[in-house]
Amino acid sequence: MATGATELENSIKNIVCIFFDYAEKEGKANTLSKAEFTKLVKEQLPNLMKDAGPLDEKLKALDVNHDQEIKFSEYWTLIGEMGKGIKRETWGKKK
């Protein structure tokens, strides 16, 4: 990305980079295996996912193509859920 990336642009890039940091650890480099998904959630979403329940069920719910892996678009759905959670927690009560 061009120099002078804004905070918003860097935030979006961080989210993408973190997916690939974990996806490239084992197996296919563009999907999260169950182990990679579990590691990412535990290390990167300890607060936002603390009440998320069993990760097996979360993975199943996200894994819309049922390949037991989390591809980028399925990861992005999870990120969207986290964003909506922050919105409800912070702005939801005001409006």
Add this chain to the structure above:
Amino acid sequence: MATGATELENSIKNIVCIFFDYAEKEGKANTLSKAEFTKLVKEQLPNLMKDAGPLDEKLKALDVNHDQEIKFSEYWTLIGEMGKGIKRETWGKKK
């Protein structure tokens, strides 16, 4: 959010906060008017949206409920498009 938020959690929160920073400037506090949307794109997405074409058309494409405003979920669609763009630009060619 609890102290000790991770980089991923902070990145997601930044994206949510920036939406409300602009949405609260005028009119309804939980949607982006055309002026707020234009200001957000020009100030916060100067690199990622530099080739996006006329913003009127972009707003229309995002505005799925046709109220001439951009609500949070429509904003999140835009963010997803940016994320996919970064993915294609950076990882797309490798796989």
